[in-house]
Amino acid sequence: MVGREPPRQRGTAAATVRGGPRGLLAVRLPAAGRAGGAAIAAACAALALMAAAALLAPWLTAHDPVATDTSAVSLPPGTPGHPLGTDALGRDLAARMLFGARSSLLVGVVAGAATVVLGTLLGGLAAVAPRPVDALITRTADALLALPLVLVAMAIAAVAGSSFGTVVAAIAATAWMPVALIARAEVGALRERPFVRAARGLGLSRTRVLTRHLLPGALPPIAAIAAFEVGHAVLTESTLSFLGIGVPANRPSWGGLLADARSQMLSGQWYAVAVPAAAIVAAIIAVNVLATAFDRHAAAAGRTW
């Protein structure tokens, strides 16, 4: 019967909730060596290109990304004046991709940063706070991890209405848990180390020990996961926009472009779907490759004690 998803295997569902990323987000750097180096260079180049496209969008295209042109609808890529073609309302797809990069990457970076800050603060707090606060934070994190997070993000976005702020909040509110758990573990381990004990012994306040010694010491592993969080945020933003509850509908974003193009799939305009989808995939793979490299670098730098 069309319209019903086959039931997902229980084991897989549990594994994805507990066992880290899946699908696109699970893409990692190839084995170290020349291939790894090339991958890092390519990832850097791709991200730099995308960032440049986003920053320079108004100068890179003559078209207004929301202006319709009823005399130039559904043009294929390669049409003079419209390198990527136009959508069903005659909006230039190249302009929409460029301005869409602004929305998608901005949300990705801001939401990724918000996730990391929120997660680090909550995790650090859990590690040094009295037991009930620790329990509250870790149980909340566990409970959230057990939920399908896109559903939670959808609920937040649907209730609060679509805006950049809501999307960032929805992503941060549903992605802080892994960061918090890592931060908590790191800070917890650091607390017992001699230099921290020495700092306490010298009479430094709890807050000062936390901000001066504990959190900075926990940063390297958090930094590695931070990059993954950016990739996650880009994907979540696309998902929410695709579902119509992400960035406002009249502002182009990659996920929104996908949603717009969905209806054109059946009429053979595959490129309208392929272009934004390729951009999302490329951005996430590039971010993940860099994150893996950073992770390995941190490990190689002797983050073992």
Place this chain on the structure above:
Amino acid sequence: MSEQRRSSRIRPWAAAAAGAAVLAAAAGCTGGASDDGAGASLTYALGDEPEQLNPVLVDEHLDPVTEMVFRGLTAHDADNRIVPSLAESWDVGDGGRTYNFTLRDDVTWHDGAEFGADDVVFTVREVRDGGLPTSHKFAGVEKVTAPDDRTVVIELAEPAPALLDSLSNGILPEHLLADKGIDDPEFGRAPVGTGPFRLERWEHREYAELRAFADYHEGPPGLDEVVVAYVPDAATRLIRLRNGEVDAASLEPRQAAQAAQAAGDDGTRLAVYPTADYRGILFNMADGMFDDPAPRRAMNHAVDREAVVTTVLHGYGAPASGPLDRSAFHTGGDGYGFDPDRVESIMADAGYRRNGDGIWTGDDGPVEFELTTFAEDGLRAAMIEVLATQLREQGFDVTAEPTPRDSVDWAEVQAFLIGWGTPYDPDGSLYGPFHSTEALGKGGSNYGSYANKKVDGALDRGRRTGGTEERRDAYADLQRELVDDPPYVWVSYLDAVNAVPADLEGPRERTLAHHGYGFFWNVHDWTRAD
């Protein structure tokens, strides 16, 4: 579980298109989709599903199932003129204040009970007093009586020519509802009417299955079974049609072109009928920023309606010049058309100047506002994008900002792409949206709080005068006034596009209602050749 059951039931219907032999075999192994094994059936995919199947609970949006199950005293013919239905004749006396209906004597309810005058009295009285969405239709009824079982007399406080139209709404059975009330939710799930089809089962959010009512007073219908499958997503409807899971479907304009190409290959054809359903930009007059009629007039010349119809509606629609284009009361001669020169002259004459960005600027600053609509409605969302661009090109700083239906706060809206229109009596779709007593603040459907004394006067005359000529004059005045002081920028009328099996005979073109409802108006005449 129910999903499973449904799949085993729908497949035989799909197979019916392929041949009666296949159907008989399939019916044999699924326990029988139809009792005689070779009955003609039709499975129709539709997006909207009502919460209840009760005609007194819906104004203007009568869904196909309710339409097929119920009959009113009157009905509309192919030209939307009033014709007899459960009433075989009537006469009007006392200057349009008294209506005498003679009912048919061969009508039975789907449960076998006999239909009579008491049912009519019950329905009219309960609807009038029930505080229902349709109550306004009978608000002017002073007295409704049944001198005998085949006669109903309705007395009005003042003439109400729309009454015959209102009585086309379904009559409900007194013997089932006298105790429970006319809006009994249980009845709304398992309705009993006098129409050509009776509801066999209704799986909410899935499908409604209707069987021919053999005792229908105009003779047994040509089809034995009609199934309405509820499929909210338009793309899914088209896919199901292609897969043969349904054999008819309501389609969106952008799909119609694709479906038209496939038609013939997949055994379907398109039935494209005009509707009285229009789209227009409503201005929120309570805001104060639209007090001056000049920009509203100019914007009526600033939109290129043909371009909207071609691109957004893919040609399945027509430019709109007012609320009555598809009505017998249309007087036309309004002169709205895409005309940048008129925009320039209207705005310049009214004292507006273009500022540095090319935006018309008056004493209160530049003309800039947000144009919104229901984000869920893809067609409207696309329309506002195109309209905003067209208006920006003519110097009106308009931003398209679709809003989810539940977040729309009418009091806060600046401009909204709205839809109204009826192919039946004009009063129903004019008085609410444009009369000042129906303003938003007074709980009415005049969401833009438009107020114009001449419009009010014309609407009152149209509602209360008995003669057709007087009404024609009243609505001609109305249409002139709406051009002079436009509450909306009228944009376009929509066509209803339905894919039906190539062998289906009987659907007849008629100007349909909101959302293309009314497609099944003559369903008892439909047959399949297979």
